[in-house]
Amino acid sequence: MTAATELMNIAIFVAFVTLALGQILSMVRLVLGPTSGDRILALDTMVINALGLVVLLGIYQGVQIYFEVSLLIAMLGFVSTVALARFKLRGDIIE
Amino acid sequence: MSLFIIVALPFLGALLPGLMNSAGRAATAGVTFAISLAAFVGLLTNLPTVLAGEVVMARVDWMPLLGLNFSLMLDGLGFFFALLILGIGLLIIAYARHYLSRDDNMGQFFTYLLLFQGAMVGIVLSNNILLLLVFWELTSLSSFLLIGYWKHLPEGRQGARMALTVTGMGGLAMIGGMLILGEIVGSYDLSVILQNRDAIQADPLYVPALLLILLGCFTKSAQFPFHFWLPHAMAAPTPVSAYLHSATMVKAGIFLMARMWPVLSGTPEWFTIIMTVGLITMVLGAVIALFKHDLKALLAFSTVSHLGLITMLLGTGTAFGAMAAVFHILNHATFKAALFMSAGIIDHEAHTRDIRRLGGLRKLMPVTFVIASLAALSMAGIPLLNGFLSKEMMLEEANHTVLFNSPWLVPALATFGSLFSAAYCFRLIGHVFFGPVRDDYPAKPHDPGSGLWLPPAILVVFVVLIGVAPFMAEPFVKLVTASLLGDAAEVPKAYFKIWHGLVPALYMSLIAVVGGLLMLLIFKPSLRLWDKAPRPEAKVIFEAIVEGVVRLARALILPLHNGAFTRYAAIGAVVFVVAGYHAWTTGTVGATTRTLQAVNFVSIAGWMMLVAATVGMVLMHRNRLLSLILIGIVGLMVSIGFVYFSAPDLAMTQFTVEVVTIILLLLALNFLPNTTPIESSILRRVRDAGVAVIGGLATFALSYHYILRDAVSAPISEFHVANSYKGGGGTNVVNVILVDFRGFDTYGEIIVLGIAALLIYALTESLLSGPVRARLLNRKPDQARAGDKHPMMMVVMTRVIMPVVLMVGFYIFLRGHNEPGGGFIAGLIVSIGVVMQYMASGFGWASARLRYPYHGVIGAGVLIAGLTGIGSWFVSKPFLTSDFTYVRIPPFEKFELATAALFDLGVFLAVVGAVMLSLESFSRLARLAQEPSDDEPMDIDPSRDDLPTSLASSEKEGV
Helix, strand or coil, X not given: CCHHHHHHHHHHHHHXXXXXXXXXXXXXXXXXXXXXXXXXXXXXXXXXXXXXXXXXXXXHHCCCCCHHHHHHHHXXXXXXXXXXXXXXXXXXXXX | CCHHHXXXXXXXXXXXXXXXXXXXXXHHHHHHHHHHHHHHHHHHHCHHHHHCCCCEEEEEEEEHHHCEEEEEEECHHHHHHHHXXXXXXXXXXHHHHXXXXXXXXXXXXXXXXXXXXXXXXXXXXXXEHHHHHHHHHHHHHHHHHHHCCCCCCHHHHHHHHHHHHHHHHHHHHHHHHHHHHHHHHCCCEHHHXXXXXXXXXXXXXXXXXXXXXXXXXXXXXXXXXXXXXXXXXXXXXXXXXXXXXXXXXXXXXXHHHHHHHHHHCCCHHHHHHHHHHHHHHHHHHHHHHHCCCEHHHHHHHHHHHHHHHHHHHHHCCCHHHHHHHHHHHHHHHHHHHHHHHHHHHHHHHHCCCEHHHCCCHHHHCHHHHHHHHXXXXXXXXXXXXXXXXXXXXXXXXXXXXCECCECCHHHHHHHHHHHHHHHHHHHHHHHHHCCCCCCCCCCCCCCCCHHHHHHHHHHHHHHHHHHHCHHHCHHHHHHHXXXXXXXXXCCCCCCCCCCCCCXXXXXXXXXXXXXXXXXXXXXHHHHHHHXXXXXXXXXXXXXXXXXXXXHHHHHHHHHHCCCCHHHHHHHHHHHHHHHHHHHHXXXXXXXXXXXXXXXXXXXXXXXXXXXXXXXXXXXXXCEHHHHHHHHHHHHHHHHHHHHHCCCHHHHHHHHHHHHHHHHHHHHHHCCCCCECCCCCCHHHHHHHHHHHHHHHHHHHHHHHHHHCCCCCCCCCHHHHHHHHHHHHCCCCHXXXXXXXXXXXXXXXHHHHHHHHHHHHHHHHHHHHHCCHHHHHHCCCXXXXXXXXXXXXXXXXXXXXXXXXXXXXXXXXXXXXXXXXXCHHHHHHHHHHHHHHHHHHHCHHHHHHCCCCCHHHHHHHHHHHHHHHHHHHHHHCCCCCCCXXXXXXXXXXXXXXXXXXXXXXXXXXXXXXXXXXXXXXXXXXXXXXXXCCCCCCCCCCCCCCCCCCHHHHHHHHHHC
16 A cells, blocks of 8 residues: 555545534534524535535545536535525515 | 227217307207217118128227227117117207207207217127226216206206216126126126126126126116116206107116126026016106106106116016017107107296196197107007007016016006006196196297207107007017027017907006006095105105215214324324234244444444434424424435435435425425424323334334345346346436336326426415415514615626536436436426526516426426327337437537437426426415515616615615
8 A cells, every 4th residue: 555545545534534523513503503594504514514525435435426416515505505594584585 | 880980979079069169059069960970870881780680890909908998899789779879869969959048058068968979879889898887987977967067056966966976886886797797707808708698697706796787787777776866867958868868878777788688687686686676666666757747757757667667678587578678678769758858848938847837738839749649648558659569568578477476466566557657648648738728837838940849750750650560660679689689599489569469468558558547537636645645755865875974984084084294194104113013023034134334433423413403303393494404404414325325316316306495495484483383282292202203213123124134036126227228228227217117107207296386386376366365465574684685696696607507407417318317306406596596686587587487398398208208109119118329420429319318308397397386386475475576686786877666765765
């Protein structure tokens, strides 16, 4: 095993742990709140972290078929956040 | 003419009268007449073959595996009935043209009539008993429409409902009987069944089959105790009564008994059941008919009585009885149709059918008088008219019939019935036409135009002709009898004569006629007696039974089906757990074949979040927005899970569906309180929690069980993987399954999806016109609202990302066949891209830029998918057979073209349309509550100098 792959494995492991911790901490924030704004932001953070997890999984397994999933999450993940935020601000999300 | 065309003509023609409605009444009736005439002539072209004693057959396999084939047969019996149906149908159409008033929708009437006619012709020409059942039910349905034609009359609706209930239930019973019969013989073809008399009668299931089939016949032919629906069906327009109750509907049961005569008759069960029922019906109908004051009710009960007579003749099981039955069917059809039409004329001209208000019409309506009197005298059994001949034959047959070991029972009852039959005929003539001319008719009666009296007159010509010269009808009747009897018996040698010598039947006839005259003399005292006698009222009993059944059904259903989802979920969960526990304890459990995979830190983290979100959901579900956010987490983690288990297709679908769901639920939440109130008692919540925990544990146990074991049989997925590229031309198995292997399922699913979206649209539309409208108009937001409706940043961002989203959607769509993606996901992606514009710039702005309505998009999708499927018919392949090829257009690489991609396009369009239509429908609700949204894309637009109207007005108010 070369030093490069060794380093890569360590990097992936660290990244996984970091993202997973990020998810758990976001979850804590989401449960604690206290305002809806905090919770919506927590959800948004979780979407971003999930995106990272998918990409990492692709790198880890060395396959490309997860790319479109991460593309979709990246492109459309903000829509639910926006919808939730609009709901808080205006009540009616399509007006 | 082919039998198919004869049967199909009325059905196809039924489209025309409705379309011709605006062309005028004469044109509508004319086209109906022409259609019937074409079928009639087509039938006659087959006459030479039938006369030669041959059977015309036509056959197309429909569902051969079920034994259901579109197989038609025209023999003497079928020809006879078809002749009556089409011939009298022609007269009825001509009569109805003049009978219906200008207020009646004539196109609708003739459409129903032709549907009914087609169904009747189908019954008598069917060579397959399953096909016969189909037509049988069609007559029940179309007669329902005809009887209830005058929808404004409650009697019409009730009568139609009663007829449908009784004949429909009989039809259900008959399905059972026919299936048993088909099982015994091993074929559902009538021509085969008719050859298997001995096998059927020796089978232990013969009696149940007979009982079920007879139940169908008796309900249809209004035999006791099911006779009560027929008089109530008299609320129909008179042409309908004349048609249904002389030659068609009620003769269907008779026809079937005649059709089945060769295989079912001759047993003691057949004899006893049919003789008893027929005799009771005949006597009961005749007695009740005498005391009815409504002309049509009198005729209705006389029809019941005569049907009983024919039934009884078929029940004797002798060849002579069968011949008499055939002859009486012919005679009854002629004089009864003429009588009904005469009753219609009297109703039409005098504006009443009440015999007590009529009398003396002989001088005022001489033509009608002659027609009705001849027909009535024939019904009474007066010599030189056709009714006399068949009645003589009936009495002759009755004289030889021994029922319940009593040689006098049948002759005595037959004479008794004939006596009352003669009596009501004499009453009809005497009380309606004779007596003094009155001056209190509701309208001044006079003879109608020839359009009304000519059809019955033609029938009366036959009445007299057959009556005077019976030898003219003899060969035809014998031919029909021969085909009725089949191989079971020889046609009797007896000749049709007016004078048979001084035989017992003549004395019985004499007693009946003289007795009938005497009955008329003592009518007034006997009517008083009749009125005093207590009688069960059929309609009341029927309504009570229906009421009772409805109560029973409610008592059974309502506790289970109370409209609360929690109850269904609880019942379902408990049932599944109990059934699963039963299977677990009684079945054998295979050994484990797999081991658990090792878990790593990341999957534990994901699992913890799923658990946390679920537990949080349980604890905080009363805060609706919070629970929606938690649902979002669950969805997100599930998509990650799909990725983790190498199912990117599912992950993409899950994620996009999640986004759409959140938008949809937020739109709905706008109209709901922020928190769910506590409504149920603590005990109930504990119970529900118990059910939920048990259900959850059971699900866990089941999943754990299957994680450790392979499936018992080889999974189908191996077939799909092996054939996906070979057979479907795609390497993405998921997509090939969706659009190719299970394309038909997908086709059904997109239709359901479209229907669901249209339903949401319809429901929200109807909400807007209901009482909810006022509440929506007065709705006030429950908390302070932020000021910017259409923030500039959001508008710009959604606008910029839109082409990217569309391009990704297109890309995902195209690659679907070989890589993760496809029409469904692409549809969701594009929908989200469009919804973003709605959210950013508002409903008004976005819908103003909408070029195609979403309904149309759904329809186009379903159409494209359907046409792709149909396309394979043109190369003689089954529906939805796919094909693919590889093409190479320089400078591109070789790529694949598959018909499945077209189908996928249909899926794509249907998904876009359905998602957008449901979202749009929900947001439409909120439109009412606000001032009309302006047409500006954003609140603050640097490229615009003036303020938008909404801001300008609020600024003014602020001053």
